Amino acid sequence: MFHTLFLALLALSVTGCAHLFGDHGSARGAATPIDDGAATPDRHGQAPGYFRMRLGRFTLTALYDGSIEIPSTQLKGASRAAIDRALRIVKQPANVSTAVNAFLVDDGERVILIDSGAGAMQGDTLGKLQANLAASGYAPEDVTAVLLTHLHPDHAGGLIAEHGLAFPNAELYVAQAEADFWLSGDRLNTDQPYDQGLRRIIAEYQARGSFHTFAGGTPPIEGIESVVLRGHTPGHTGYFINADGEMLLFWGDIVHSPGTQFANPDITVAFDVDQKAARVTRNKLLRGAAQTGIWVAGAHMPFPGIGRILSVSNTSYRWLPVDYSQALAGPAQRQAAGR
Numbered sequence: 177m178f179h180t181l182f183l184a185l186l187a188l189s190v191t192g193c194a195h196l197f198g199d200h201g202s203a204r205g206a207a208t209p210i211d212d213g214a215a216t217p218d219r220h221g222q223a224p225g226y227f228r229m230r231l232g233r234f235t236l237t238a239l240y241d242g243s244i245e246i247p248s249t250q251l252k253g254a255s256r257a258a259i260d261r262a263l264r265i266v267k268q269p270a271n272v273s274t275a276v277n278a279f280l281v282d283d284g285e286r287v288i289l290i291d292s293g294a295g296a297m298q299g300d301t302l303g304k305l306q307a308n309l310a311a312s313g314y315a316p317e318d319v320t321a322v323l324l325t326h327l328h329p330d331h332a333g334g335l336i337a338e339h340g341l342a343f344p345n346a347e348l349y350v351a352q353a354e355a356d357f358w359l360s361g362d363r364l365n366t367d368q369p370y371d372q373g374l375r376r377i378i379a380e381y382q383a384r385g386s387f388h389t390f391a392g393g394t395p396p397i398e399g400i401e402s403v404v405l406r407g408h409t410p411g412h413t414g415y416f417i418n419a420d421g422e423m424l425l426f427w428g429d430i431v432h433s434p435g436t437q438f439a440n441p442d443i444t445v446a447f448d449v450d451q452k453a454a455r456v457t458r459n460k461l462l463r464g465a466a467q468t469g470i471w472v473a474g475a476h477m478p479f480p481g482i483g484r485i486l487s488v489s490n491t492s493y494r495w496l497p498v499d500y501s502q503a504l505a506g507p508a509q510r511q512a513a514g515r
């Protein structure tokens with residue numbers, strides 16, 4: 177029965193699409209002659225990892241740093257069976273490959289980078305931000321400020337390059353609570369390679385007077401608001417921009433596993449330092465984002481990581497990714513906010 181229905185639907189869709197292919201029955205049409213002198217185009221690699229969105233006076237560029245695997249054993253807050261079932265429903269393997277994104281905000285005068293990718297700190301599936309930045313039309317020297325959501329390596333590792341500071345003209349901003357956690361107290365005694373590397377990076381910015389901290393919830397720089405997003409790290413911070421009535425929140429690490437955490441926001445990751453706070457923050461934020469229809473840019477959402485939230489029930493949500501062409505349109509032309 178199902179088989180017959182499936183074949184009937186297939187026949188319908190082929191007939192329906194026939195006009196797209198003309199008389200040849202092929203979308204390719206006539207072959208394009210290849211110029212013998214020209215380089216052979218790459219027809220098998222992926223497109224460059226950047227994506228543009230216009231938001232009032234801001235031009236936003238999402239930058240892909242690469243991907244990192246999160247084993248499902250790192251997901252907490254629900255039974256193993258429930259987590260495995262959730263992953264099966266969204267057709268994801270047990271070890272999910274999760275994107276690492278950073279975002280560039282250009283207001284015409286300043287070029288502000290939100291998070292910096294992993295640089296060389298986490299293996300060769302990451303560290304592609306510099307190449308994608310260049311592909312997007314910016315040089316590292318263009319970046320005037322770097323705002324970090326927190327100091328984990330996939331967000332701060334890209335601050336350093338082989339030759340020194342990766343963004344030589346940038347001022348660096350981190351929430352005070354985050355800086356306190358990583359750069360003072362007991363943490364100073366750890367000899368973890370990442371901690372040592374992080375301290376070296378920050379010391380370079382401090383030496384030239386370019387390292388700045390700010391109280392959680394206060395604007396780090398003019399035109400950008402901050403919000404404390406408790407749970408993932410002690411000073412985990414989101415950043416807001418507001419343009420022509422549209423608001424966008426860079427939410428850092430609120431979601432690591434889109435396949436499971438929208439359906440069940442109680443699911444946490446092992447590296448949330450305060451599991452309970454992370455769960456509460458995610459639930460509150462998803463509810464608020466769904467009610468207000470604000471744009472969200474997430475470090476670990478599928479690239480380009482920009483979208484909005486749809487409420488499915490009181491406790492479950494869906495991700496609504498930004499549309500390719502509407503990303504460059506004005507607010508009036510964009511799709512409805514999903515309310």
Ligand SMILES: [Zn+2]
Nearest residue numbers: 328330429475
């Ligand atoms: Zn992260």
